[in-house]
Amino acid sequence: xxxxxxxxxxxxxxxxxxxxxxxxxxxxxxxxxxxxxxxxxxxxxxxxxxxxxxxxxxxxxxxxxxxxxxxxxxxxxxxxxxxxxxxxxxxxxxxxxxxxxxxxxxxxxxxxxxxxxxxxxxxxxxxxxxxxxxxxxxxxxxxxxxxxxxxxxxxxxxxxxxxxxxxxxxxxxxxxxxxxxxxxxxxxxxxxxxxxxxxxxxxxxxxxxxxxxxxxxxxxxxxxxxxxxxxxxxxxxxxxxxxxxxxxxxxxxxxxxxxxxxxxxxxxxxxxxxxxxxxxxxxxxxxxxxxxxxxxxxxxxxxxxxxxxxxxxxxxxxxxxxxxxxxxxxxxxxxxxxxxxxxxxxxxxxxxxxxxxxxxxxxxxxxxxxxxxxxxxxxxxxxxxxxxxxxxxxxxxx
Amino acid sequence: xxxxxxxxxxxxxxxxxxxxxxxxxxxxxxxxxxxxxxxxxxxxxxxxxxxxxxxxxxxxxxxxxxxxxxxxxxxxxxxxxxxxxxxxxxxxxxxxxxxxxxxxxxxxxxxxxxxxxxxxxxxxxxxxxxxxxxxxxxxxxxxxxxxxxxxxxxxxxxxxxxxxxxxxxxxxxxxxxxxxxxxxxxxxxxxxxxxxxxxxxxxxxxxxxxxxxxxxxxxxxxxxxxxxxxxxxxxxxxxxxxxxxxxxxxxxxxxxxxxxxxxxxxxxxxxxxxxxxxxxxxxxxxxxxxxxxxxxxxxxxxxxxxxxxxxxxxxxxxxxxxxxxxxxxxxxxxxxxxxxxxxxxxxxxxxxxxxxxxxxxxxxxxxxxxxxxxxxxxxxxxxxxxxxxxxxxxxxxxxxxxxxxxxxxxxxxxxxxxxxxxxxxxxxxxxxxxxxxxxxxxxxxxxxxx
Ligand code: SF4
Ligand code: SF4
Numbered sequence: 010x011x012x013x014x015x016x017x018x019x020x021x022x023x024x025x026x027x028x029x030x031x032x033x034x035x036x037x038x039x040x041x042x043x044x045x046x047x048x049x050x051x052x053x054x055x056x057x058x059x060x061x062x063x064x065x066x067x068x069x070x071x072x073x074x075x076x077x078x079x080x081x082x083x084x085x086x087x088x089x090x091x092x093x094x095x096x097x098x099x100x101x102x103x104x105x106x107x108x109x110x111x112x113x114x115x116x117x118x119x120x121x122x123x124x125x126x127x128x129x130x131x132x133x134x135x136x137x138x139x140x141x142x143x144x145x146x147x148x149x150x151x152x153x154x155x156x157x158x159x160x161x162x163x164x165x166x167x168x169x170x171x172x173x174x175x176x177x178x179x180x181x182x183x184x185x186x187x188x189x190x191x192x193x194x195x196x197x198x199x200x201x202x203x204x205x206x207x208x209x210x211x212x213x214x215x216x217x218x219x220x221x222x223x224x225x226x227x228x229x230x231x232x233x234x235x236x237x238x239x240x241x242x243x244x245x246x247x248x249x250x251x252x253x254x255x256x257x258x259x260x261x262x263x264x265x266x267x268x269x270x271x272x273x274x275x276x277x278x279x280x281x282x283x284x285x286x287x288x289x290x291x292x293x294x295x296x297x298x299x300x301x302x303x304x305x306x307x308x309x310x311x312x313x314x315x316x317x318x319x320x321x322x323x324x325x326x327x328x329x330x331x332x333x334x335x336x337x338x339x340x341x342x343x344x345x346x347x348x349x350x351x352x353x354x355x356x357x358x359x360x361x362x363x364x365x366x367x368x369x370x371x372x373x374x375x376x377x378x379x380x381x382x383x384x385x386x387x388x389x390x391x392x393x394x395x396x397x398x399x400x401x402x403x404x405x406x407x
Numbered sequence: 408x409x410x411x412x413x414x415x416x417x418x419x420x421x422x423x424x425x426x427x428x429x430x431x432x433x434x435x436x437x438x439x440x441x442x443x444x445x446x447x448x449x450x451x452x453x454x455x456x457x458x459x460x461x462x463x464x465x466x467x468x469x470x471x472x473x474x475x476x477x478x479x480x481x482x483x484x485x486x487x488x489x490x491x492x493x494x495x496x497x498x499x500x501x502x503x504x505x506x507x508x509x510x511x512x513x514x515x516x517x518x519x520x521x522x523x524x525x526x527x528x529x530x531x532x533x534x535x536x537x538x539x540x541x542x543x544x545x546x547x548x549x550x551x552x553x554x555x556x557x558x559x560x561x562x563x564x565x566x567x568x569x570x571x572x573x574x575x576x577x578x579x580x581x582x583x584x585x586x587x588x589x590x591x592x593x594x595x596x597x598x599x600x601x602x603x604x605x606x607x608x609x610x611x612x613x614x615x616x617x618x619x620x621x622x623x624x625x626x627x628x629x630x631x632x633x634x635x636x637x638x639x640x641x642x643x644x645x646x647x648x649x650x651x652x653x654x655x656x657x658x659x660x661x662x663x664x665x666x667x668x669x670x671x672x673x674x675x676x677x678x679x680x681x682x683x684x685x686x687x688x689x690x691x692x693x694x695x696x697x698x699x700x701x702x703x704x705x706x707x708x709x710x711x712x713x714x715x716x717x718x719x720x721x722x723x724x725x726x727x728x729x730x731x732x733x734x735x736x737x738x739x740x741x742x743x744x745x746x747x748x749x750x751x752x753x754x755x756x757x758x759x760x761x762x763x764x765x766x767x768x769x770x771x772x773x774x775x776x777x778x779x780x781x782x783x784x785x786x787x788x789x790x791x792x793x794x795x796x797x798x799x800x801x802x803x804x805x806x807x808x809x810x811x812x813x814x815x816x817x818x819x820x821x822x823x824x825x826x827x828x829x830x831x832x833x834x835x836x837x838x839x840x841x842x843x844x845x846x847x848x849x850x851x852x853x854x855x856x857x
């Protein structure tokens with residue numbers, strides 16, 4: 010429609026007003042915040058990819074194998090489900106992709122492919138779809154699948170000794186050409202002999218769990234100091250991932266980078282992270298270590314966090330090792346913030362984090378459950394409805 | 408344990424803000440140049456008889472009659488109806504009905520504008536006196552001038568003044584915070600008319616017999632806050648810089664920020680002795696009471712990616728949007744025309760709709776900048792609950808609304824909703840949460856709850 014009042018405008022060109030009936034209607038708001046559902050999935054995916062990359066550097070190509078199988082099976086399972094239920098969603102693929110990738114991160118690099126396939130199917134089919142479907146499941150699908158695999162194939166998923174590529178062979182090395190790291194040597198100081206491309210190192214979590222041997226209870230601190238000095242890698246090596254572990258749990262630094270990304274995007278709520286870490290630290294500080302005394306009795310060494318040996322706070326060192334060992338931080342950063350299986354409000358998230366921290370360390374230290382972090386997440390997921398009910402906000406003016 | 412944590416919370420609570428809410432991203436693309444730009448008189452006006460929340464005025468002119476600028480053309484005779492004035496001199500060419508953005512088929516007077524005949528006719532209302540006014544007189548003047556509350560609602564200002572008169576007034580709160588960060592109309596007004604604002608606020612305080620007078624400004628620009636403080640020295644005005652977290656400008660939240668008290672559920676700040684007025688309403692009231700000028704033009708901010716000459720224009724009421732767009736020019740096809748802010752405004756159905764007293768902003772959105780919600784299932788992320796400024800559970804409200812279980816919504820306090828639109832804005836699943844909350848509010852009468 011050309012201008013009705015050409016004399017009214019100083020614009021030399023007549024402007025085109027919208028035709029009647031062509032204006033778009035609808036209700037406010039007419040703009041939207043940055044985060045859509047697929048944006049959430051993709052941000053988590055980027056975070057998970059950072060962690061995957063760290064695994065790739067530490068363990069080489071077997072990581073690609075595990076991730077590829079896991080993701081492919083997850084996508085396949087999701088498509089089958091979408092076909093069966095005819096409710097395909099544009100973002101269900103990116104979510105399945107995320108589930109597949111996250112599940113791969115929880116596995117050791119040299120795992121049997123059948124375990125990967127089963128786990129991936131369980132996470133998508135049982136955890137996500139039978140668990141209530143997208144946006145509705147109670148338990149985090151990945152934690153559920155990981156715990157299921159732990160129970161079915163314990164020896165496959167948790168090993169007392171695990172390989173990590175040696176210096177000079179990172180990324181390209183062959184993980185199967187490994188030999189045990191010589192005693193009293195660190196990853197950085199040991200030079201791999203010809204034909205060796207990887208070191209087989211003891212699992213840090215398991216080492217921390219093992220009883221302090223042949224000490225009289227009075228010198229438990231000394232035994233703890235000895236354990237840390239002789240049987241654990243230096244802490245910087247441990248958090249860089251050189252102490253080995255699962256693809257995603259080895260390198261704590263990568264998890265923290267992913268955490269920063271999610272924090273920046275607002276998907277990881279720092280109060281939750283903080284409350285979980287503080288709760289876990291408190292548990293580690295208090296919960297007793299098992300001590301095997303010289304006469305063969307097992308006694309408890311309470312408050313290990315307070316242990317001091319020759320003026321050194323070995324207890325606090327033990328605490329930092331315990332906090333950064335195993336799956337705990339990966340769970341906190343990439344699994345716990347999942348919107349669907351976490352509480353609604355930030356106050357709820359604080360309690361949620363506390364539950365994860367307490368249960369994870371209780372199971373790990375007091376009960377000795379492997380993969381305690383995943384169990385703790387499942388427990389916390391179960392409590393979400395209760396937490397939601399108890400952290401409902403007071404309505405303004407009531 | 409719980410008790411301790413609650414007490415600690417209140418210790419650390421920032422009194423001047425509220426829980427939830429969000430600092431909206433600043434839309435620099437919507438910013439407009441400072442000051443008021445010229446708007447030429449349109450050839451034809453179509454002045455609707457309802458431009459507020461209330462019944463229509465009765466048309467008191469006939470076809471063919473000449474009218475002067477400021478002459479009454481519609482008389483508000485029923486309670487809550489307001490007088491309507493001819494914005495410009497001209498001749499009545501038709502009595503018809505027009506669709507405004509909020510209502511359809513509103514009786515209207517079509518005026519072919521013409522330059523005023525000989526003598527200058529500054530629009531003015533009959534009554535004139537310089538004696539101090541009582542609240543009742545002020546309310547009367549506001550009704551005669553056709554003033555409305557320029558905040559989120561369009562209640563007649565006279566009615567609000569009368570309401571305030573029935574309660575003991577402790578705090579008179581003059582709000583200069585902008586509804587959304589851009590365009591910052593109130594900041595602009597503050598920069599150009601600070602002294603007028605302060606002097607008229609002081610006068611209003613006297614009339615309303617309020618104990619304290621507050622001027623709330625955005626804390627973001629410390630220079631402006633300092634300038635306001637300097638202008639207020641020696642006057643009974645307290646200048647308060649507030650962080651403009653959306654939707655801080657809602658009267659209930661402002662009252663809470665100032666007094667620390669919350670208006671009880673379903674009631675307005677008047678219940679706790681507070682009266683909130685936006686600065687544009689204050690200036691209009693000043694115009695009516697001091698200069699006896701009716702409201703015949705509205706300061707409209709025209710912006711949007713499709714607009715060529717963005718700016719603030721003083722537009723006569725009844726100007727068709729088509730003429731507005733014609734004057735400001737377009738950079739391309741308009742896909743959506745929005746009257747009001749992005750988060751709470753309304754989509755305009757036709758460019759034949761006209762500017763009313765409620766039109767504060769007109770946004771023309773082109774093809775590439777429009778947002779169309781694509782709702783999916785809720786992912787239980789909790790953003791809606793966390794960011795809701797009043798602590799509602801919009802998800803549960805939507806659920807109750809969609810299933811038609813209205814009584815389920817009763818314990819969810821729907822009348823606390825401020826209709827701020829924030830829940831829909833943050834929802835990653837793009838669900839129509841605020842719409843459901845607002846609709847429930849109208850489906851459930853307040854007294855059922857009480
Ligand atoms: S529109 Fe209502 S329910 Fe939604 S955030 Fe605003 S106040 Fe809360
Ligand atoms: S913001 Fe949207 S997706 Fe998130 S809980 Fe609320 S309704 Fe569900």
